Amino acid sequence: MPRTVSDGGDDVDIGSRTSSHRRTDGTQAHHGYTVTAPPKKNVLAEFSDAIKETFFADDPLRQYKDQPKSKKIWLGLQQVFPVLDWGRGYNLGKFKGDLIAGLTIASLCIPQDIAYSKLAGLPPQYGLYSSFVPPLIYALMGSSRDIAIGPVAVVSLLLGTQLLAEYDPVKHPEEYRRLAFTATFFAGVTEAALGFFRLGFIIEFLSHAAIIGFMAGAAITIALQQLKGFLGIVNFTKKTDIISVMKSVWGNVHHGWNWQTILIGASFLAFLLVAKYIGKKKKKLFWIAAIAPLTSVIISTFFVYITRADKQGVAIVKHLEKGVNPPSASLIYFSGPNLMKGFRIGVVAGMIALTEAIAIGRTFADMKDYQIDGNKEMVALGTMNIVGSMTSCYIATGSFSRSAVNYMAGCKTAVSNVVMSIVVLLTLLLITPLFKYTPNAILASIIISAVIGLIDYESAYLIWKVDKLDFLACLGAFFGVIFASVEYGLLIAVVISLAKILLQVTRPRTALLGNLPRTTIYRNVEQYPDATKVPGVLIVRVDSAIYFTNSNYIKERILRWLRDEEDQLQDQKLPKIEFLIVELSPVTDIDTSGIHALEELLKALGKRKIQLVLANPGPVVIQKLRASKFTELIGEDKIFLTVGDAVKKFAPKAVDNV
């Protein structure tokens, strides 16, 4: 039934279902409705509405309504510990799924943990510590069923580079570690506070495009860092930008590379990538990709042990502390200059960790169709990091690759995290000494094959197709990370995201409207070539709230539309513009600056003998126009419910003749 306008201008179809209508000719414009303002609310109600909409948009107290008190307490406990809710329905069938998934992600996380702690500049056992305590806390408090908790590559790198700027981990290992725990503590506090004060929407100021660019840049930076372990270079730069790294790599080409290391690294990287490819192509074989890293570690460790390749210059892990997490609460800096340093590092790393975890939580919740409460989730993530900082863990969050494996392995609840946690505990207690001969090159290969997945070129291409400015933000963050540093790239991402918001607010769109022949519909003349301008009337639609940021621009832009139109009319010797209709439908709000701009517009039009007419002001706008007496200035008879009504009133012949 719908025909496109380009089909041609022949007549519209009549009859069919519409014959049952009993609408008389012309009622459309003479419906008798005028613009009304909604009943006035008092100041307090207005305020509480605004606050409710801002902070409690998800209506968190909905389920408490009309419940007895005991039920309310129970619901409140469930709010904090969702395990009380889903735990009651837990059964053996679900456990089977969780057990398999938990074992699978454990096999993936153990080698990754050891590798990632190197990115953070910490001894390898700290990665394992961070995969033991935080997942347990999350299982009690978190609401995602699929997320896999533990250290992740990007946050490890970010933490590592920031800590490195303060202390050298070789010269001051103690201070370095203490600052790491301090940062983890404040990362947790930041996350929990954002959730508790319902400020979770702050992380939404980081645009999707900027995150894509940042992640891809971080992935490449991390992969480049691995060239140290992969090529067996001893004197490697501490900077992370691509130029320093490349200089370091080529500077060491003659006497720094170790061919045995390269051989081990390259062959296992090939194996990992093939396994990954198979897992991606055949969803059923995902477990091949999942266990490949642990398999590589076992085979290569055994191989190095047999051949004693470490005597040939193949770097190995050497030492992995045995035993469970030692307490670390007393190591956190609660005073002195390191307090502020730890706070600063923690806030930044915590926000990034949060962004990643929330994105993962939402993605999988959408796939399985359950709800995630962002603010509650933040409190859970924050608590787990606070507890973690007191038990020798560094910042943990949701890992995308392990969560995907968790999902595919058929996890049902957060119990899979508990299973993983127990496996990590057993590893810590029993088999850590076995990792002594694990070659660093394997860890490098595991990291490289893991972070490749962070380069989301498909999304980047979609962004390019959809929005060029967004793509620029994406590129900015990407190049910022690889050519400068992770922090710099992050800064660029934030600045571009904010600039985009501000630009959107300062330069809103306006459009010239025209009449679609034989209707009372008025549409953008650029979008609908059939829409014809009404002689003697200029119709402009303003597509944004009118605020101090854009009020001057909007006034000037409307006057420019008018000037351009008048120039054109003069060239064609057509009648002059007598009425300027401003369509206010999209204008949701106006402030004092905006009203001032309208007054100036009215004055400027008055001098040219053009009348200002407003169409369809919304509830807030009409209230404010009345409060400021602008309606009296312009005249209530200049305010119409629709553009069609205004045109019918002021240029009846123009429409009739069309």
Place this chain on the structure above:
Amino acid sequence: MPRTVSDGGDDVDIGSRTSSHRRTDGTQAHHGYTVTAPPKKNVLAEFSDAIKETFFADDPLRQYKDQPKSKKIWLGLQQVFPVLDWGRGYNLGKFKGDLIAGLTIASLCIPQDIAYSKLAGLPPQYGLYSSFVPPLIYALMGSSRDIAIGPVAVVSLLLGTQLLAEYDPVKHPEEYRRLAFTATFFAGVTEAALGFFRLGFIIEFLSHAAIIGFMAGAAITIALQQLKGFLGIVNFTKKTDIISVMKSVWGNVHHGWNWQTILIGASFLAFLLVAKYIGKKKKKLFWIAAIAPLTSVIISTFFVYITRADKQGVAIVKHLEKGVNPPSASLIYFSGPNLMKGFRIGVVAGMIALTEAIAIGRTFADMKDYQIDGNKEMVALGTMNIVGSMTSCYIATGSFSRSAVNYMAGCKTAVSNVVMSIVVLLTLLLITPLFKYTPNAILASIIISAVIGLIDYESAYLIWKVDKLDFLACLGAFFGVIFASVEYGLLIAVVISLAKILLQVTRPRTALLGNLPRTTIYRNVEQYPDATKVPGVLIVRVDSAIYFTNSNYIKERILRWLRDEEDQLQDQKLPKIEFLIVELSPVTDIDTSGIHALEELLKALGKRKIQLVLANPGPVVIQKLRASKFTELIGEDKIFLTVGDAVKKFAPKAVDNV
């Protein structure tokens, strides 16, 4: 003709002008138009359009179009030096107006300059210097005809408090002065750069409400500072917050107050206020207010000289350097730590000075109906401060009180500034020694009577009536200034302004629409109580562009509307919702996050067996929905030109029955 909806629902009037229509029954919905996308632009055109709209919204090259080259050069020179344009039409009649206005503002500015330099912590002659050079430069380059250039109270105070934080003007007068020139230089560079790079819109991020609050707070702070000179207190606090000042005032009550000083100050303050009141009541007598300060200075100076009241503890100016501005280019810090300090102070003070000057320029341009080019104006203001910093001036800008006097005295062009400048020059050369016996109390009275005008309680009341959140911003800036410091108040003003923008973007409005009976118009049910919901259909309008900042919120909000509606329907045992129509008219743009949110909405609705229908997507939106293949996902037949069309298609009976 227009009837309000509350008149009742009786039938609409038929006939009259509309009888000439030849519209067939039902054509409205079967007009045959569907949503089309505008012709696609290529990437480059899209980019250049966006940049043009952002930076050249005023179309500055318009007048160069189709002009010969020599004319273009001439126009270009006129752009930089508007004096070349208006100078040609200058005549004796205009000069008469400018002469009188110039003399009047000179009489007002000389005492104010001396007083304001005290606010800035500089010796009194620097105020006069700053009223000599900058107005001359402005007369060549500025485009406002009414602005009066020179030092102003708020910028002087801001500069003074910031300089004081770095150096003590008594112990290190030389460094203090050099830093002042450095700050002035960078204030000028900031202003000129903003104009040159067409970034002038940045100052629009400071909301009107925040400025009102900031100015009122600054006025009270400045007035409180004058209690030192007014009460003759010697040991006065250097802090500017109201609590420190009050402590200082009461702590000195027994032995610090000087009754002779208070007598002089109070009597002349009364005189000044009465003069001001007369000038305000009778516009013709404005000159009484204008010359009152100079008269007070002359009378009080003479009185002190006669009575030698300075020996009774009445503080006097004592020394005012004779002679014209000494050069100061070599005093500006171009290296060392003071460079950064000066830069920081200059950027902040320069932005505030700019905000004030642009606001004044616009106000008077509106009153006399001529155009001010904001960016050009900034270049002029910046240049005058750069030159000023090299000729011993501190930051000058437009003074509101003197500009108003200039306007009322009948100024025609910037020549009035030249006249004022010459009078100041003569003062510097000839009569500065006469100010030796001028009591400080008089200067305090002049400042108090001048800054009272900065408290714009009428605007504050209007803000309260129109927008409560704006009023909160106003109060925040006000209390920040008076209880903490000028910088702190400014920071609060900026943060609140930005927060308001971000809030507006993160929490856009959505509205439920209903059908106005017997029309195809759909309006907000809260605003139009007559608008009735269509059974089985939920119509939601989204009132903002859908971006990463709000995409999640919009999705959740729409689902909440749906949930609330379904709860209601269930209570009333009405038929279930089958269609969700999202009216996209106000949605000007969408990004990848927004499209992703729509996909999630579609999925969530699919699970509830509700169909998603879109109405009237704009040109950019439909293009992006097509590029991302969302239109294929939802189906092109679910996208309609109007809500009415969609309702007619999916719930024909519902509308017919209404």
